[in-house]
Amino acid sequence: MPEHEQDGQEREFDLRWADDAEHKEPSARARMLAxxxxxxxxxxxxxxxxxxxxRPRRxxxxxxxxxxxxxxxxxxxxxVLxxxxxFRPPY
Known part of the structure; x- marks a missing residue:
């Protein structure tokens, strides 16, 4: 199997693995606000x-x-202008 196809399959596996994780780390903004x-x-x-x-004031x-x-x-x-x-006549 060519190397670039294998990288794509590994990346797809990593994404599925990350999406299926039981614990997901909160985003940096969520951690900062917390x-x-x-x-x-x-x-x-x-x-x-x-x-x-x-209400807007009127x-x-x-x-x-x-x-x-x-x-x-x-x-x-x-x-009109x-x-x-x-339609003015030329001079």
Missing amino acids: ARWKHDPPGPVPFRPDPEHG RASRSPWISTAVVLGSVAALI LGYIN
Whole structure:
């Protein structure tokens, strides 16, 4: 059997062996957090934020239609301006 095929089979065997291991070592980040939290545990984190902190604030006087009208008006003005520039008679 050629050497590169044997290396591939050995690597596949090693991966299967590692995946089937009974004890898996935690990642470096998990070990770091465990060590940090051992001396300084994190505070409780609520599942859902408070209602006043979770909602985006809107201005009562501004409607979402105003933003849409401004964007569409700007696009229309740009189209008219480009059309005017293209249809000007040359000097």
